[in-house]
Structure formats: C-alpha cells, structure tokens
Amino acid sequence: MKSLHDMPEGPGIARVSLDRLFEVAEVLGAMMQRGVAERGLTTARAGVLWALFHDGPMTQRALAGQLGVTPRNVTGLLDALQADGLVDRAAHPTDRRATLVALTSKGRNVTEALRGGRDELAAVLFGDMPPGRLDAFTAGLETVIERLRAADPSGR
Amino acid sequence: MKSLHDMPEGPGIARVSLDRLFEVAEVLGAMMQRGVAERGLTTARAGVLWALFHDGPMTQRALAGQLGVTPRNVTGLLDALQADGLVDRAAHPTDRRATLVALTSKGRNVTEALRGGRDELAAVLFGDMPPGRLDAFTAGLETVIERLRAADPSGR
DNA sequence: TATTGTTATACTCTATAACTATA
DNA sequence: TATAGTTATAGAGTATAACAATA
Numbered sequence: 528m529k530s531l532h533d534m535p536e537g538p539g540i541a542r543v544s545l546d547r548l549f550e551v552a553e554v555l556g557a558m559m560q561r562g563v564a565e566r567g568l569t570t571a572r573a574g575v576l577w578a579l580f581h582d583g584p585m586t587q588r589a590l591a592g593q594l595g596v597t598p599r600n601v602t603g604l605l606d607a608l609q610a611d612g613l614v615d616r617a618a619h620p621t622d623r624r625a626t627l628v629a630l631t632s633k634g635r636n637v638t639e640a641l642r643g644g645r646d647e648l649a650a651v652l653f654g655d656m657p658p659g660r661l662d663a664f665t666a667g668l669e670t671v672i673e674r675l676r677a678a679d680p681s682g683r
Numbered sequence: 684m685k686s687l688h689d690m691p692e693g694p695g696i697a698r699v700s701l702d703r704l705f706e707v708a709e710v711l712g713a714m715m716q717r718g719v720a721e722r723g724l725t726t727a728r729a730g731v732l733w734a735l736f737h738d739g740p741m742t743q744r745a746l747a748g749q750l751g752v753t754p755r756n757v758t759g760l761l762d763a764l765q766a767d768g769l770v771d772r773a774a775h776p777t778d779r780r781a782t783l784v785a786l787t788s789k790g791r792n793v794t795e796a797l798r799g800g801r802d803e804l805a806a807v808l809f810g811d812m813p814p815g816r817l818d819a820f821t822a823g824l825e826t827v828i829e830r831l832r833a834a835d836p837s838g839r
Numbered sequence: 840t841a842t843t844g845t846t847a848t849a850c851t852c853t854a855t856a857a858c859t860a861t862a
Numbered sequence: 863t864a865t866a867g868t869t870a871t872a873g874a875g876t877a878t879a880a881c882a883a884t885a
Contacts, residue, residue, distance in 0.1 A: 541806055542801070545808060545809065547828065551828055552712060554835070555708050557835065561835065596877090598843075599846095599876085599878085600877080602844065603874085603876090604875085619843095622842095622843080624884045625844080648701060649698045651834055652700075652830050664700065667820040668704060668706075668707055669703060672706055674807060679717060727851080727852060753855080755867085755869090756853060760851095779861060779866095780865065780866040782866080782867070
C-alpha cells in the first residue's frame with residue numbers, strides 16, 4: 528500500500544493539465560486574433576459581427592448585454608464597424624430612443640468568411656480524430672466549462 | 684454501407700469541439716483575470732511577475748522577449764509594478780545600459796499566492812478525474828497545441 | 840421616473856519612432 | 863555602429879458619470 532509520500536504526482540498531473548489548458552487558450556487566442564486581423568478586424572469587433580450574425584438585428588442595449596460590456600463600449604465598436612461599412616444603424620420601429628443594429632451585406636460576407644476559417648480550423652484540429660476519442664475529449668472540455676462556471680459565480 | 688449524405692455530422696462534431704475549446708478559453712481567461720484582479724493585478728502585470736518568478740532576475744530586454752511584447756511596453760508594466768512595490772530595478776553589474784529586474788519579497792509572496800490559486804483550480808477541475816481519462820484528455824490538449832502552432836507559423 | 844444612446848473623462852495594454860546613454 | 867531603456871505619440875478596449883431624448 529502506498530503512503531502519502533508516494534503520490535506527489537496526483538496533484539502534479541492536474542497542474543500539468545491546467546497548464547496545457549492555459550496554453551491552448553493562449554495560442555488559440557493568438558490564432559483567432561491573427562485570423563480576424565487578416566480581415567481588418569479586432570477580436571472585439573468580430574464579436575459584434577458574430578452576435579449580429581447569429582441573432583439578427585438588435586438594439587445596442589441588447590448587444591451590450593450579450594457581449595457583456597457597457598453600452599458606451601458598444602457605441603465605440605459600432606462607430607468603427609459602421610465606418611468600415613460592416614454594420615448599419617437604423618431607427619427602431621416603435622422605440623424612438625433605440626437603434627437597431629444590423630449587418631450590411633459586406634458585414635455578412637466578412638462574417639461568413641470568418642465562419643469558413645473557423646470550420647477549416649476545426650477540420651485541421653479534429654478532422655482525423657476517431658469519433659470516440661473526439662467525443663471523450665469534447666466531454667472533458669464540457670466538464671471543465673461546467674466546473675469553471677460553478678467556481679466563478681460572477682461569470683455570466 | 685453509408686453514403687456521403689449519411690455523415691453530415693463528421694465536420695459538425697469537430698465544429699462543436701472547437702466551439703467548446705473557444706468557450707473554455709473565454710471562461711478560463713475571465714477566471715484568471717478575476718483571480719489576479721483580486722490581488723490588485725492585471726493579466727499583463729501578472730505575466731511579468733510569473734516570468735520573474737520562474738526564471739529569476741533578468742533585463743527588461745529579456746523580459747520583453749519572453750513576454751513577446753515591445754521593450755517600451757515592459758517599461759510601463761514595470762513602472763506600475765514598481766510603484767506597487769512588487770518588483771525592483773537594479774543596476775546591471777557589467778552593462779551600465781541595462782537594468783536588472785527582480786521580484787521583491789512582496790512580489791514573491793503575491794506570485795506564490797497566484798500559484799496557490801492555480802493549484803486549487805487544478806484540483807477543482809481535475810482532482811477527481813481518473814488518471815487514465817485525465818491523461819487522455821491532456822494528450823488531446825497537447826495535440827491541439829501542436830497543431831495550432833503548426834498552423835500558425837508566426838506564433839512563437 | 841426609468842431607459843437608450845451619447846459626450847466627457849480616464850485607465851490599461853499595445854505599437855512605432857525618435858532620443859540618450861552606453862557598448 | 864549597435865544595443866538598453868526612455869520620452870513622445872497614437873490607437874484600441876474598457877469603465878464610470880453626467881446628460882439629452884424618449885418611454
């Protein structure tokens with residue numbers, strides 16, 4: 528039977544796993560940043576396009592809530608995106624205080640290109656992985672997500 | 684035998700896995716940011732402390748190289764850390780142009796606290812995972828890292 | 840009275856370019 | 863001539879607070 532001193536690797540392995548997780552986050556973030564920069568975007572602005580692409584036109588207030596930033600921040604991001612012709616601000620049909628933000632056709636094209644890049648990356652990373660292993664790996668990621676959210680009550 | 688139309692889930696599963704990976708990166712980043720903020724730090728400043736903690740005193744130039752930022756950026760980060768009493772700038776023994784940056788005892792204490800938080804998080808996330816599953820999961824992460832680095836030649 | 844978006848202000852991280860002091 | 867670190871300047875993301883128009 529093992530004594531306590533025989534298992535210093537227990538916590539050690541978990542620490543290595545967490546380090547790898549941080550490493551993935553770092554390099555994935557760098558790659559995403561590079562991908563959006565190639566199309567003249569930043570991560571934050573791409574996030575706006577992505578939200579509009581998935582959920583359709585919405586008010587700046589809704590956008591702020593969905594992105595988890597202040598309304599003031601959304602104003603700045605939209606100013607830049609509008610100057611690039613990627614989004615459009617229109618009057619809200621019933622509430623004259625509000626603004627309805629929507630993708631332009633150019634904005635939609637750019638966002639579809641981003642989605643294409645994402646799908647290519649998914650194929651490169653996981654395309655040749657046996658389904659069983661991929662499922663197990665993804666389940667592990669989901670467990671991590673659950674526990675992180677549980678450990679951080681302030682996370683949305 | 685399956686026709687091509689019977690496997691639309693192939694790419695679909697990979698896409699879900701990548702989405703989970705992005706989700707992990709996002710929530711992990713948020714948690715880390717919260718963790719360092721609790722100790723009056725930012726992610727970038729914590730990165731400086733971490734580098735000094737692991738590799739010992741070094742010049743600002745070396746720090747810039749290790750962090751992957753410009754020397755000018757390091758100046759700003761160190762100014763803030765020094766004002767908080769976490770790092771110390773001393774003359775280089777042989778090169779009078781250079782500065783040797785080191786953690787103060789307060790800086791070392793803070794960094795050790797960060798390490799403690801990291802170890803706790805590792806235990807929460809992976810402490811109860813069977814070794815076989817954890818190894819497989821970590822191997823999956825390492826595969827992802829390799830492929831991301833291979834796909835991004837500009838990544839350091 | 841509450842909400843929507845904006846102006847005003849500020850902080851942090853980041854970069855490039857020009858400059859000083861040393862190698 | 864090249865290198866280490868700084869000053870100068872700029873841009874991007876983020877935040878709070880005060881304000882106008884509208885609900």
